[in-house]
Amino acid sequence: MSLKDNLISSFMVMENRGKVDLDSGFHQMRSEAINAFEKQGFPTKKDEEWKYTSLNSVLKHDYSIFPKSEAAVEFKEVKKYFVHEIETYKIVFIDGVYSSFLSETTHDGYDICLMSAALKKPKYKMVLDNYFNTIADKENSITNLNTAFTMEGAYINIGKNKVLPKPIQIVNFYTGSEKDILLQPRNLVVVGENSHVQIIERHQSLSDNVVLTNAVTEIFANKRAIVDHYKIQNDNDNASMIDSTYVQQKANSIVSVNTYSFGGKLTRNNVEFFHEGEHIESHINGISILDKKQHVDNHTLIHHKFPNCESFELYKGIFDASSTGVFNGKVIVDQEAQKTNAFQQNNNILIGDKATINAKPQLEIFADDVKCSHGCTIGQLDESAMFYMQSRGIPEKEAKALLLYAFGNEVVEKIKIPELKTRITKLIANKLGVKLGFEI
Amino acid sequence: MLKIENLHAGVEDKGILKGINLEVKAGEVHAIMGPNGSGKSTLSSVISGNEAFEVTDGDVILEDESVLELSPDERAHKGVFMSFQYPIEIPGVSTTNFIKTAINEKRKANGEEELPAKDMLKLIREKSALLEMDRKFLSRSLNEGFSGGEKKRNEIFQMAMLEPKLAILDETDSGLDIDALKIVANGVNKLRTKENAVIVITHYQRLLDYIVPDFVHVLHDGKIVKSGGKELALELEAKGYDWIK
Structure with missing residues (x-):
């Protein structure tokens, strides 16, 4: 059975086993998502957005789809994967299941907790209704797949005027309890007016077994909010990752999304910013350092819809051996978005004789009073x-x-x-x- | 200390050095002068091991040992230093970190422990004062946005830190105003001992007023066509290079 068929029948199993509330609006959303996925299927190299990234090698495995109960992991074994030098909130998952032992959540003044809890408790319903799956790309079959199977992830809801005293770490461990596993964490981050939040996200496999992570994060930054999201991608050679991060910004907010891609077999980052107000700043940064046959694909989108906003994009790549990279940076400036400043820079160094990079800056500018620049270099030492x-x-x-x-x-x-x-x-x-x- | 024997070198098929013979003893200062394109910079590059140039004949011997098979860093560990005509800008690496790395790599190669941070700082303070360097340059990215004069001063600062046996100053005077020239020359003079030697490569005589050579050699078309004492430089200044060809 192909992975696609396996997923669709697993969805039905999930419904039949009563794992989900069939009558809720949420389930309606899941059903629409799985139907869309069924129509769309996994992307192939025929899709323009996947021209240089083939998923064939990661889709051929017989993945376990539902997380089992929590495996035991000692803190001292995994301490090194945390930024442990500082105090942080921690939301930790082991094989897709929440680990209360390793986590440090809070409901004191704001919610830093779990998606599974938010899905169950009525008091979170309004936030979910207002935000969940509202900016995730419905045309993206892999994001739809994540939506259909949403079970667990980080739920972060920070009200107005809160400056978090410490960063939040979201860490996903995989122990190798299953031979091949598909993990689909779903994170929701809502940051209220004037609030400041820093997030460090990491996915770490603790064995050599195959793991495919399909993560989706939606971030909402309300007026004057400041959000920094850092993603450490340094997983081992049998781990692959498709990470989609969707960001919506209201007026005067400042958001950065940063990816550090050093590990993994295949990593695909989709980072998309949508502006809903003026005087917004968006920062999107990435560095990839690859060797062996590693592959990283950074696909970014910044959509300027309002005047007087700025975006800054900086991606660097170092490619050794037979590693391959893709950079596709799309910037759209709508006609209404006058006085936009949009800067994009992508620099690559090829060290390996067989290393390649496909770089594609894509600027679509419909406003006339803007400053937009892009620079792309591919060089050697x-x-x-x-x-x-x-x-x-x-x-x-x-x-x-x-x-x-x-x-x-x-x-x-x-x-x-x-x-x-x-x-x-x-x-x-x-x-x-x-x-x-x-x-x- | 340094013996160059019948050195032939060039790039690809083009010969640039066509039989250089030169002996430099410890404690001496040699000036190599010559018109543009005579091979001055090629000579310094070949001595310091730039692989862009191919040695086709002859030898470069440092303290009784051929260095032609050694990489540039191995030559540096043996005490060769070249002050670049055009120092390279390296954004992202501070001058301090760069020189610390260079010193500790040299010590490592010579079987010594890393220099303790305290001693390193003291050394940096001392040597940057010698070159009258503004301390803020030390924490800035190496040579990035430095003026021509600042870059040259930084070169001599690195020389002071590394204490080479053989220092080659390639057109160190170019891009320097007279005040900077005096500071740089003063720095070089203070570093001179009986154990080390300096080769000054220059187009003009001006620098030699401040770094006084024991010998002057004139390079023309890849060969040393005339050698003499410091008065030869003055003669060249007065008459130009044409009479020597």
């Missing part, structure tokens, strides 16, 4: 810089690493949490295979 460093006594390997580190540094510098910045820098040093000769 600067040999004169290599010689300069070597002539100072820095060996080739270290010189190369230092140059690559410097190349990526512009993205790392944008991280607002110092401990996270240190962590990302260390991950980069590890990935480049060097001990950088200075404190970082």
